[in-house]
Each structure stands twice: as structure tokens, then as C-alpha cells.
Amino acid sequence: MAKIRDMIPAFELYQPTTVDDALELLDEHREQAWVLAGGLDSFDWFKDRVKRPSAVVDLGGIPDLTGIRDVENGLEIGAMTSLTAIERDEQVRSAYSIVADAARHVATPQIRNQGTLGGNVGQDTRCWYYRSGWPCYRAGGNTCYAAAPQAMNREHCIMGRSRCVAVNPSDTAPALIAVDAKMIVESNDGPRVYDAEDFFIGPAIDITRMTVMKSRDLLTRIQLPETWANAEFYYEKIRDRGSWDFQLVSVAAAFRKSGDTIEAARIAVNGVAPFPVRLDAVERLVQGTTGDEATANAAGELAIEGAQPLRHNEYKVPLMRNLVRRAVRSVA
Numbered sequence: 001m002a003k004i005r006d007m008i009p010a011f012e013l014y015q016p017t018t019v020d021d022a023l024e025l026l027d028e029h030r031e032q033a034w035v036l037a038g039g040l041d042s043f044d045w046f047k048d049r050v051k052r053p054s055a056v057v058d059l060g061g062i063p064d065l066t067g068i069r070d071v072e073n074g075l076e077i078g079a080m081t082s083l084t085a086i087e088r089d090e091q092v093r094s095a096y097s098i099v100a101d102a103a104r105h106v107a108t109p110q111i112r113n114q115g116t117l118g119g120n121v122g123q124d125t126r127c128w129y130y131r132s133g134w135p136c137y138r139a140g141g142n143t144c145y146a147a148a149p150q151a152m153n154r155e156h157c158i159m160g161r162s163r164c165v166a167v168n169p170s171d172t173a174p175a176l177i178a179v180d181a182k183m184i185v186e187s188n189d190g191p192r193v194y195d196a197e198d199f200f201i202g203p204a205i206d207i208t209r210m211t212v213m214k215s216r217d218l219l220t221r222i223q224l225p226e227t228w229a230n231a232e233f234y235y236e237k238i239r240d241r242g243s244w245d246f247q248l249v250s251v252a253a254a255f256r257k258s259g260d261t262i263e264a265a266r267i268a269v270n271g272v273a274p275f276p277v278r279l280d281a282v283e284r285l286v287q288g289t290t291g292d293e294a295t296a297n298a299a300g301e302l303a304i305e306g307a308q309p310l311r312h313n314e315y316k317v318p319l320m321r322n323l324v325r326r327a328v329r330s331v332a
Contacts, residue, residue, distance in 0.1 A: 008046035015058045019065065019186065019220060022057055027188045029055040030215045036060070037080060037119035040111060045124075050133045065118075065220060068092065074225040079118030079218075083172075084109070086117060096224050098233035098252055102175035105237045107244050118219045120172045121183075121199070122211060125274070126246055127156065127166035137163045137207050147310065154312040155248065158320070160273030162204035165310060173200060173276040174252035174268035175235060182223040187216045196222075197268070200275040210275070228254050228266070234327040238319060247271040249319045253327040260290045262331055269303070272320055279303050282324060291331030300325035 011034075016022040026033050034053035036042050037060075045051035059065055065080035068089050075091055083103040086092055093100045106112055106120060124131075125138070127146055135141030146153045147165045156165040176183075176196040183199040185192045199211055213219060232255040239245035253267040265283045270276040282299045289295040300321040307317050 008043070009049055009052045011053055012055045013058060014055060015061050017061045017063075019062060019218070022059060022062060022218060023186060023188050023216070025055065025057050026216050026218060029057075033057055033215060035122075035218065037122070038082075038115040040115050041119065041123045044131070048131070048133065050131065059218075071223065074223055074227075074229070077117055077222045077224070079220055079222065080116045083112040083115045083117065083120065087112065092224075095226075095229040096179055096233075098175045098178055098235050098254060099172065099181075099224065101233070101235040102172040102237075102252065105235070105250075106171045111244075117172060117222060121170050121176065121222075122213065122219060123169055124210060125166035126169045127164075128152070130166060138166065138203070140208070149311065151310075152312065153310040155246075155271075156310055156313055157273045158307045158309045158313060158316045160202050160275060160277065161308070162202060162207070162274075164203040164207050164274060166274055167271050168200060168210060168273070168275050169246050170270065170276070171237060171247060171250065174250055174270045176222065176224075177268040177276055177278055178233070178252040178254040178266045179224050179228040179231075180266060182225065183219060184221045184223065185213055185217050186220050187218065189216075191220075197276070197278045202274045228256070231256050232331060234330045236323055236326065238323065249316055249323055251320075251323040251327050253330075255286075255291070255331050257331065260332075262286050262289055262291060267324065267327060269320055269323065272307075272316055279324065281305075282328075286328050286331075291328050293329065293332075296325045296329040296332075299328045 014025050032054040034056045036058045065078045067078045083106050086103040087100050129145040130138050146156050157167045181196040183194045234253040237247045237250040249271040251269050256264045265286050267279045268276050282303050303324040304321045
């Protein structure tokens with residue numbers, strides 16, 4: 001168990017002013033480097049002395065990582081753009097309202113002022129065993145304390161487990177998947193582009209990471225393609241309290257229609273697995289329908305197929321089913 005102390009461990013603080021300088025620092029320090037965005041998640045790790053990087057690379061002084069701008073075939077958001085800026089931006093609110101809604105549902109106004117889009121999608125899981133310093137699988141140990149028979153696992157996963165049962169905590173992740181966002185990750189080897197749904201990974205791929213990014217990588221920007229601009233969107237987040245809390249389950253959906261008929265759909269849920277889950281089968285089910293009550297009910301049942309709740313989180317199964325129902329029903 002971690003001990004709470006008054007002072008965080010010492011580290012070297014670097015404040016680059018260009019992306020190239022930041023990448024050089026990450027290349028130099030590798031696994032000993034920690035990327036600091038808004039800092040809201042980082043300082044929790046530091047003060048509990050669970051994470052002890054020797055070098056912290058603060059991205060706050062890199063202007064190229066901030067801002068929302070038009071690009072060919074869409075909109076581009078710098079990874080260091082604040083959640084408040086995204087929530088209030090007229091272009092985002094007009095064409096990609098689901099992304100603005102997701103940003104608005106993060107915690108409190110003070111946190112959204114400081115928190116960034118890159119930080120929100122890149123944050124680590126909130127599993128209290130892991131974050132308290134218990135030697136679980138994700139921390140390099142040989143067990144999952146949250147999966148034990150007597151464990152407190154009310155907020156953990158109902159699907160997608162592979163040794164680890166922690167869930168992805170990002171509010172914006174399912175919205176980015178719903179609009180088919182592209183995540184641009186850079187390193188000294190050059191840039192790479194990932195579909196949002198492929199940016200997040202589960203423990204079956206690498207139990208120590210929640211995204212594709214490794215120690216030398218930096219998420220620099222997120223592109224929202226015009227393909228899903230001005231679609232019909234639905235976003236809903238269920239949490240214990242109206243502010244601050246992380247999701248218990250959330251859903252994000254985008255629909256393109258011809259008349260009353262759904263031509264295409266993208267639906268993602270979060271809070272139910274170690275990664276945001278895109279519901280491909282549900283998308284295929286609703287295509288060619290009007291989103292009527294029968295279709296919505298069938299979509300909800302299909303969404304929860306294969307769910308395996310833990311001792312204390314069985315409530316997430318009907319919760320996920322009903323959120324998917326409401327998303328599909330919103331079209332009609």
C-alpha cells in the first residue's frame with residue numbers, strides 16, 4: 001500500500017518550446033520520462049510516490065500543441081488544447097457537438113480549465129488497487145486484486161478483461177471514436193496516424209499501457225474528419241454525482257440519415273472495459289432502420305452479449321443496455 005507523504009519525489013523538470021525539443025527529451029530519457037499535460041492526473045501519482053520519474057517534460061510552453069483550426073477535410077485540435085476551449089469552440093459545437101458535450105462532462109469547470117484533450121485520452125486507469133501502489137498485474141505483479149472474490153470492484157469492467165479488470169476513464173474517448181477521429185502520434189522516427197478506436201488498447205495487448213503510445217511517443221493533435229461533421233449525435237454519461245465523478249458507463253453515437261432511415265452509425269461505450277468499446281455489431285443492426293423502439297431494444301440486447309460482471313458491478317449490464325437503447329432511440 002502506498003504511503004501518503006507531504007512532498008513529491010525530486011525530478012528534473014524540462015520545459016521545451018517546440019515539439020522537436022520535446023521529442024529529443026523523450027528520446028533521451030525514455031522510460032524515466034513523464035509527459036506533463038494539464039498535470040491533474042500526474043500530480044496524484046507523484047504525491048503518492050507511486051510514480052517516480054527522473055525527468056518530467058512539461059508541454060505547456062509549446063504553442064503548436066494548442067488550438068483548434070481548420071484543416072483539409074476536417075478540424076484539427078492540438079493535444080494541449082483545454083477541455084474548456086473545446087467545450088466552448090463554435091466550430092466544434094456546430095459540427096462535432098458530441099465532442100463538445102464529452103468535454104463538458106469532464107469533472108468540474110476548474111478542472112476543465114486546466115485539463116487538456118491529450119491528457120484526458122492519455123490518462124491511466126482509476127483502479128484504486130493499482131493507483132494505491134498494490135503490486136497488481138498492471139503494476140508488474142502477478143495478480144489482479146480487483147478480481148478477487150472479496151474485492152471492491154463496483155466500478156470495474158464487465159467485458160474485455162485479460163487478467164486486469166480496470167476500465168478506461170476517459171470521457172472524450174468514446175466521442176472521438178464516434179466521429180472516427182484520427183490521433184497523430186509523433187516520435188523521432190516520424191509521425192503515425194491511428195484511428196481513435198485503435199489508439200486505445202487492452203491488457204491482452206499490453207497490460208502496462210492503455211494506449212498505443214510508448215515512452216518515446218507524443219500525441220500532438222487530433223483530427224476530426226468532415227465525414228461525420230453535422231451528423232446526428234448522442235452522448236450520455238452516468239456517474240454517481242453530477243460533477244467531478246468518472247463515468248460508471250457512457251455512450252457516444254453518431255448517425256447519418258437519409259430521410260428517416262439510418263444510413264451509417266458509429267456507437268462506442270466506455271466504463272465497461274479496459275478500453276472504449278466500439279459496438280460494430282450494433283452499428284450493423286441499426287443500419288437501414290429508423291431507430292424505432294424494436295430496433296433500439298434489439299440493439300441494447302446485442303450490446304451486452306458476452307458481458308461478464310464481477311461481484312459488485314452487475315448493475316452495469318442493464319445500464320449499458322439502456323444507454324445503447326436510448327442512443328438508438330434518439331434517432332427516431
